Amino acid sequence: MIMKAFIIYPSYIVEENKTFIQLFGKLENGQSFVSLHEFKPHFFIKTSEVKKVKKYLSKFEVSKTDLTNFDKEPVTKISASLRSDLTKLYRAIHKSAEIYEADLRPHYKFLSDNQIFATMDLEGSYETSEKVDRVYSNPKIKAIQSFDPKLKIASVDIETSSTGQLYCIGIHSQKFHKTFMVTKQKLKSVVPCKSEADCLQKFKTQLLALDPDIITGWNFIDHDLPILQAMFLHNKIPFDIGRSNSIPRIRLESNFFRASSADVSGRIVLDALSFIRDPFIQEAPTIKHSKFESYTLENVSQALLGKGKILKGKDRQIEIDDLYEKNTIASQQKLADYNLLDCKLVTEILEKTKMIPLAIERSNLTGMPINKIGPIASFDSLYIKEAHKRKLVSPTLRFSQKPTPITGGYVQAPTPGLYDNVLVLDFKSLYPSIIRTFNIDPASFLEKPEPGCIQAPNKACFKNTEGILPEIIKKLHEARESAKKQKNELANYTLKILQNSFFGVLASPNCRYFNMDIANAITHFGQFLIKLTAKEIQSKFNLKTIYSDTDSVFVDTELSKQKANALGSKIESHINEFYKSYTKEKHNRQSNLELEFEKQYIKMLIPQLRGQEEKAAKKRYAGLVEKSGKEEIEITGLEAIRGDWTDAAQEFQIELLKKLFHEEKIESFIQEYIKKITQGKLDSKLVYRKSIRKALDEYTKTTPPHVKAARKLPKLDSKIIEYVLTTDGPEPISQIKHKLDYKHYIEKQIKPIANQVLSLFDKDLDEVLQGSKQATLF
Incomplete structure (x- = not known):
């Protein structure tokens, strides 16, 4: 019988000097499985270089292939029973021969060879085992369209004393909600245990009985899991x-910017804290509008769920110890409830944000496990599989230094001022569209021009064919359009992020296809196109582009709202037709570039640079738009959306912009x-919030205000420091001993914002506060 199977955990093992691929996962009937496949690890070398290294190959299987490298040079396959033997061979010959795909782990090589992403058909006989429902040996497998697996999740949390004594271990899952506590009391939702060893054994027995596909918790990999491992060993x-x-x-990372990881065979260990901080998750539609003061479980659960932990604050360890040591039914019940709620909060956060469905969606698209959502690994998986379809092998990953930073998108110097009815036109997915239109592709890259090739503005050249990367992006684009029609928000988001990540991947030295000429070809084409678009709008419609930024142009119409709106659609249509003709005539290719009339700013402010008339900062503006008949202010780069400004400054700017855009009196509001x-009256809105990025004693050259405030705390409980500026300098909000320095707030928080607007009328804040006799604004 054929079963649909979702791969959770691919790996390999060595038995009797043979390599076996292990694919653990979930079947469509809800059972767990592992399929075992005998496999010979291998890499490739150029056929022309086999003779040079022949003396090293006597113990290896050498076979001809119909494969080539990107330069169409034939390659030979070198196989061994063990990957360790291939690794030794690589070290011996890599300086003498060009080697391909030597870094790929056997299980990823196996999946790539079989064109399998995350799901497959599984056919063959099987046995049962103690820990897995079905064990297949060398079954028939076939790649299939994705399906939605029903994965089981267990959230785990432990409580210990300040000295490391185990109190309890909680598990929350769909069908189980109990804690294992070392206690003699009879408590609700508690499995009593005689000792630490008894507690650990009962916890393990229950976890294996639940057989979760995902084990999770808050700070689970860095905190709970290592403690559990040490206790089991002891x-x-x-x-x-x-x-x-x-x-x-378990691999623990001391670097704040790298997540620790854990490898538990057949299961995914997913630390919810690390997961929610991942950029892919943070920008998801289910979470992107949430704001967390910090990434503690308390703050995140309050922001997302509207509820939090039972015990809170910096002294909760003292309270935990006290609850356990009192040894009463009431006290230990509260500790058990606290422990189990922490487990449950993590589960509810995952459900609320749909993090697991998001990760499954990405896994189905890229073929990477659900806890490996990085863009480089995703790109690798997609590109290698598509290259194999075309009988091409990929380079072995070799880390190299990035020689110079990548060229960014074009940002036109804006003209400061207050504008009416500005049109904003935006290229949809500009960089992916450039890749498709001009065949920007590692396998199509040419070291020097050849007849009929495509030459980018940075002089990088590409074959005028349909390359691998454009084909991948085409498929992702079609899948995204389908997701939009089906109103599948998660798939739409995942596909969008995946497409847009490819440009950055090509500019990373950690990518096997790293090439600055290729990456810069994309941005140089982007600069060229945005400038050409502004030029064509000027030529055809006699309209000035007052600002452009990477993929957008801002056009000053000097028309009424209705006429400007109609003009926006005309410009969109004209530019798209223009690029169809341009790419056909210039490169004999189809244009995938699509300019969209995104919106109209009824009013738009581009503030001038402080102290510099006629100049404006890039990426700093605000506009008034209408959405569904309601007005809304959109802000880019200004203080109202920056976390390093106080709530008062942000509130002040938004209200000031409302009055400016509606021509209401400004002076009286400021005063x-x-x-x-x-x-x-606004003291609660004058709080600064800033993160500590290193240990306090490491701040030696300079001492920022938030560090000065942090050093006044009896204990550092959070990386986010909340403080105010007083007449005696920075003070943490829990230790305010002096009056707030209102002059500081007016000079540093209010004045810069006020002057952005007042300068439009040749005024400044000092004049307003002095009661200038000049005409009041509006």
Whole structure:
């Protein structure tokens, strides 16, 4: 019987000097499975270089192929029973011969060879085992369209004393919600345990019985899992919590910007804290509008769920110890409830944000496990598979230094001022469209021009064919359009992020296809096209582009709202037809460039640079738009959306912009707002929030205000420091001992914002506060 299967955990093992691929996962009937496939690890070398290294190849299987490298040179396959033997061979010959795909792990090589992403048809006989429902040996497998697996999740949390004594271990899953506690009390949702060893054994037995596909928790990999591992070792209990008898491997990272990882055979270990901080997750539609003061479980759950932990604050460890040591039914019940709620909050956060469906969606698209959502690994998986379809092998990954930063998108110097009815036209997915239109592709890259090739503005050249990367993006684009029609928001988002990540991947030295000429070809084409678009609008419609930024142009119409709106559609249509003709005539190719009339700013402010008339900062503006009949202010780069400005400054700017755009009186509003500050009515909105990026004693050359405030705290409980500026300098909000320095807030927070607007009328804040006799604004 054929079963649909979703791969959760691909790996390989060595038995009797043979390599076996292990694919753990979930079947469509809800059962767990592992399929075992005998496999010979291999890499490729150029056929012309085989003779040079022949003396090293006597113990290896050497076979001809119909494959080539990107330069169409034939390659030979070198195979061995063990990857370790191939690694030794690589070290011996890599300086003498060009080697391909030597870094790929056997399980990813196997999946690539079979064109399998995350799902497959599985056919063959099977046996059962203690930890897996079905064990297949060399079954028939076939890549299929994705399906939605029903994965089981177990959220785990431990509580210990300040000295490391185990109190309890909680598990929350769909069908189980209990904590294992070392206690003699009879408590609700508690499995009583006689000792630490008894607690660990009962926890392990239950976890294996639940057989989760995903084990999660908050800060689970950096905190709970290493503690559990040490306790199991101390009590001489095997810590085999996976779907085999192997022991978990934990890699802890001290670098704040790199996530720790854990390897538990057959399962995914997903630290919800690390996951929610990943850029792919943070920009997801289910979470992008949420704001967290910090990434503590308390703050994140309050922001997303509207509820939080039972015990809170910096002294909760003291309270935990006290609850356990009191040894009463009431006290230990509260500790158990606290432990289980922490487990449940993590599960609810995952459900609320749809993080698991998002990760599954990406896994189905890229073929990478759901906890490996990085763009480079995703690009690798997609590109290697598509290259194999075309009988091409890819380079071995070799880290290299990036010689110079990549060229950015074109940003036109804006003209400061207050504008009416500005049209904003935006290229949809500009960089992916450029890749498709001009065949920007590693396998199509040419070291020097040849007849009929495409030459980018940076002089990089590409074959005028349909390359691998354009084909990948085409498929992703078609899938995204389908997702839009089906109103599948998660798929739409995943496909969008995936497409847009490819440009950055090509500029990363950690990518096997890293090439600055290729990456810069994309941005140089982008600069060229945005300038050409502004030129064509000027030529055809006699309209000035007052600003452009990477993929957008801002056109000053000097028309009424209705006429400007109609003109926006005309410009969109004309430019798209223009590029169809341009790419056909210039390169005999089809244009995939699509300019869209995105919106009209009824009013738009581009503030001038402080102290510099006639000049404006790039990427800083605000506009008034109408959406569904309602007005809304959109802000880019200004203080109202920046986290390093106070709530008062942000509130002040938004209200000031409303009055400016509606031609209401400004002076009286400014005066009244400043009056509220000096009267102490806005003290709660004068709090600064800034992150500590390293240990306090490492700040030696300079001491920023938030560090000065942090050093006044008895204990540092968060990386986010909340402080105010007082007459005695920065003070943390929990230790305010002096009056707030209102003059500082007016000078540093209010004045710069006020002057952005007042300068439009040749005024400044000092004049307004002095009661200038000049005409009031509006």
